[in-house]
Structures are given as structure tokens and as C-alpha cells.
Amino acid sequence: MSDDLTLLRAVDITDAQDLPAGGFSAWLRRTRSDLSEQKGADVPCGECNACCHSSYFIHIGPDETQTLALIPEELLFAAPGQAEGVVLLGYGEDGQCPMLVDERCSIYEHRPQTCRNYDCRIFPAAGIAAAEDDKALITQRTRRWKFSYPSADDRTEHAAVQAAARFLQERAEYVADEVPNNAIQLAILAIKVSGVFLQIHEAHEKSGTAPSDLDVGRRIAKAMAEMAGSVVAAE
Ligand code: SF4
Numbered sequence: 001m002s003d004d005l006t007l008l009r010a011v012d013i014t015d016a017q018d019l020p021a022g023g024f025s026a027w028l029r030r031t032r033s034d035l036s037e038q039k040g041a042d043v044p045c046g047e048c049n050a051c052c053h054s055s056y057f058i059h060i061g062p063d064e065t066q067t068l069a070l071i072p073e074e075l076l077f078a079a080p081g082q083a084e085g086v087v088l089l090g091y092g093e094d095g096q097c098p099m100l101v102d103e104r105c106s107i108y109e110h111r112p113q114t115c116r117n118y119d120c121r122i123f124p125a126a127g128i129a130a131a132e133d134d135k136a137l138i139t140q141r142t143r144r145w146k147f148s149y150p151s152a153d154d155r156t157e158h159a160a161v162q163a164a165a166r167f168l169q170e171r172a173e174y175v176a177d178e179v180p181n182n183a184i185q186l187a188i189l190a191i192k193v194s195g196v197f198l199q200i201h202e203a204h205e206k207s208g209t210a211p212s213d214l215d216v217g218r219r220i221a222k223a224m225a226e227m228a229g230s231v232v233a234a235e
Contacts, residue, residue, distance in 0.1 A: 018144060018145075018146035019044075019141075019144045019145050019146060020146060020148065021124065021145040021147045021148075022147065022148065023147070023148050024125070024147040024148070024149060024154040024157060025150075025154045027121065028125070028157055028191065030042075031119065031121075031122070032191065034117070034119075035117075035188060035191070038113065040113065040117055041116065041119035043118075043119045043121070048141055050120070050137035050138045050140070050141045051115070051118055051120065051138060052096065052097045052099075052100045052105065053094075053095055053096050053097075053137050054095055054130075054137055054138050055091050055095035055135070056091065057079075057088045057091070058088065058089040058097070058112050058115060059079055059082065059086055059088060059112070059114045060076070060086070060088070060089060060112045061085070061086055061113065062085030062086065062087075064112060066110045067111065068087075070107045070110055071089060075089055075090065075098050075099075076089060089112065120138050120141055120142050120145075121142070121147075122184070122188060122191060123138070123142040123183070123187055124142050125147070125158065125161050125162075125187065125191060126162060126164075126165035126187035126191065127161075127162035127165055127166070128165050128169070128183060128187055128190075129183065130142060130183055130184075131182075131183040135183075156198065157194070157198065159197075159201075160194040161191055162190075163194070163197040163201075164189075164194040164196065164197050164220075165186065165187065165190035167197075167220070168186055168189060168220075169186065171213050171217065173217075174213045174214055174216065174217025175217040175221050175224075176217065176218070177224050177225070189224075192223070192224075192227060193220050193223045196216065196219045196220055199219075200216065
């Protein structure tokens with residue numbers, strides 16, 4: 001395993017027009033809890049609606065009945081590879097969600113859970129871009145978020161998330177489980193398994209030892225299996 005992943009360093013990808021993203025460790029704890037409980041993220045979006053302009057397919061579950069009642073049927077289609085009843089809301093040629101009217105979500109009070117869960121701070125947290133060209137507005141926004149670091153632990157935890165994202169991007173072959181190549185899913189996975197890199201960092205600080213990439217991959221796969229198990233247990 002390289003020093004790059006053992007000695008944790010957070011990479012700053014923000015630009016001059018900073019937006020306060022909050023203290024990193026507090027944000028991380030809240031985000032992990034929001035992700036596991038699917039309770040929606042509390043994001044200070046202000047006037048920004050970049051995600052509604054960014055060519056996203058929005059997943060909507062069959063239990064989101066109030067949302068589904070407000071969206072014309074012709075805008076929805078079955079989501080490939082998903083559970084029965086899950087549908088997708090598409091976007092127009094300009095990448096805009098059809099429910100965005102006069103720059104406002106026309107179904108805001110009953111917007112899909114996917115929209116409620118979306119927090120573009122996951123990208124600067126993981127140190128990765130929102131990716132594709134059609135996400136340029138989100139990329140601009142994410143460059144402005146600026147996390148704060150009230151303690152040394154905040155910096156270490158941020159660096160651990162970024163180390164996890166780098167490992168998942170560069171060494172996916174060592175993880176005996178499917179690693180997503182979609183930027184959102186990759187950033188979320190890095191947030192979920194970053195504890196592995198914190199443990200590695202602590203062990204390295206104490207003894208100077210570093211595990212092999214194979215061992216790191218195994219630990220990540222184990223963390224992923226444990227998360228999947230806790231989801232099954234909660235269902
Ligand atoms: S449903 Fe509303 S919040 Fe979701 S992408 Fe469309 S306009 Fe934006």
C-alpha cells in the first residue's frame with residue numbers, strides 16, 4: 001500500500017467563492033446517519049438548483065404515492081435492474097427535470113426521496129468530481145463548498161474519506177465486491193467505508209506498518225458486507 005493512502009492528506013478542490021459546508025466530522029456523522037435511515041439530507045442549497053438541471057434520472061419507489069400522483073405518467077418509466085414498481089423520472093434535451101418550472105420544483109413539498117437525499121457535498125468530501133460534462137453546474141457548485149476543521153480529527157476523517165475514494169477508484173480490483181463507477185455511488189461508498197482507512201492510519205502511526213492492497217480490499221469488502229447485513233437486519 002502506498003504512503004499516499006497510509007499518510008492521510010485531504011486535498012482542497014474548492015475555489016475562491018467559498019460556501020460554508022460545515023465542520024467535516026459533524027457533517028460526516030449526519031450524512032452516514034441520513035444515508036442509513038433514508039431520512040433526507042439537510043443541505044443549505046439557497047437558490048441553487050444545479051442538480052435539477054444536470055441530466056439525472058430520478059428513482060422513485062412505489063411507496064412514494066403522493067409524489068407519483070403529481071407526476072404525469074408519460075414522464076415515468078420502469079427502472080431497469082431495480083425492484084418491481086421502481087420507476088425513473090427522466091429529463092429534457094437540455095438536461096432539465098420536467099418538474100422544474102420557472103426555476104423552482106413544482107412538486108417541492110412532495111419531491112422524490114432521491115431528491116431529498118441528494119447532497120452535492122459528497123463530492124468535495126470524497127475529493128472527486130461530479131463527473132460527466134452534463135454535470136458542469138454541479139461541479140461549479142461543489143468547488144465552492146468549504147468544509148471547516150474545528151479539530152485535528154476533522155482533517156483526519158476528511159483525509160480518510162478521500163483515501164477511501166482513491167483506493168476505490170485506483171485499486172477496485174482488490175475489493176472482492178462490486179465497486180460502483182458512478183460518481184455519486186462511489187462517493188457514498190467512500191463515506192461509508194472510510195473507517196477502514198482511519199484504522200489503517202492509526203495502526204501506521206503506532207507501529208509504522210501498512211497493510212497490503214489485498215488486505216485493504218478485504219477489509220473494505222468486509223465493511224460492505226456488514227453494511228449490507230445491517231440493512232437486511234433492519235428490513
Ligand atoms: S423533482 Fe423537483 S427537486 Fe427533484 S430534480 Fe425535479 S425539479 Fe429538482
